[in-house]
Amino acid sequence: MSLLKLLVASVRDFGLADTLDRLPAYALAPFTRSRLRRRKLAQLSGDGFDEAHGTDTAAILLGGERGPSVSDGGHVVSRYETSSETAIRLALDSLAVDHSRFTFVDMGCGKGKPLMVAASYGFRRLVGVDLSPACIEAARRNIARYGPEPIDASRIELRVEDAEAFEFPDDPLVVYLYNPFPQAVLERVVARLGESLTRNPREVAIVYVNPTAAVVVARSALFVRVPTIADRLPLAARDVPAYQRAAVFVHRPGAGSVHPSPPVVSQPGGRMA
Ligand SMILES: C[S@@+](CC[C@H](N)C(=O)[O-])C[C@H]1O[C@@H](n2cnc3c(N)ncnc32)[C@H](O)[C@@H]1O
Structure with missing residues (x-):
């Protein structure tokens, strides 16, 4: 390069x-x-x-x-790094959904740590997308060698793909982002997610860790930002560096209208449904 x-x-x-x-x-x-x-x-x-x-x-x-440090679309590709398990769990716990109804998608999944943590939440399916073949290969190895309780790898799909081209599955989704893209790429990814929601309205949450371009999601009429555990109980997040705290957004069918659905956090833990 x-x-x-x-x-x-x-x-x-x-x-x-x-x-x-x-x-x-x-x-x-x-x-x-x-x-x-x-x-x-x-x-x-x-x-x-x-x-x-x-x-x-x-x-x-x-x-x-x-792998490449400029994507097919001509954008800068971020380096790979991961967050602490506590940061991932704190973000996922903030949803307090019935995980078995949702597919977890890590956009820019790197070596697969969030996928492996999310596997313990009982998501119906998990998908990891990364532009880097080296990262996907490392994720595959990690999932295979994970212990002491093995992970059922048949529930996890790994794809070498540019996130800008990714077709979101038609399931209720938890879309996980750990600051993977510059703002221009995130705009396209969120626009694709919006098209998918318009075609097939369903519950979708975006968990955005180190949310440097959160404005992209915040200004979409389709998503409402909801408080996380770290927002409401800062002491619970004392071991998580500030940059690893998540912004969580949810969409529920109907939220894209002129009168968006009220924020869906109504119970401790930020229950979505
Ligand atoms: C900060 S790392 C996060 C990795 C993982 N989500 C985690 O939390 O451990 C961002 C990842 O996004 C990937 N990435 C960057 N741009 C991408 C793109 N346009 N499409 C797919 N993956 C991309 C990088 O290869 C990198 O592995």
């Missing part, structure tokens, strides 16, 4: 001023990679997930290591 191509995509996604700000990081990335990786590895493996389950989800993967 040439630096020039990355710079063109960065100007498109982040604008010229931001790109100039990022320039030192882009230019130095090949030299700082192993130092960054080590530091992140130490920080992320701290939650004990990999040690407990025999998996390899920690560390970060940068462009050259994890």
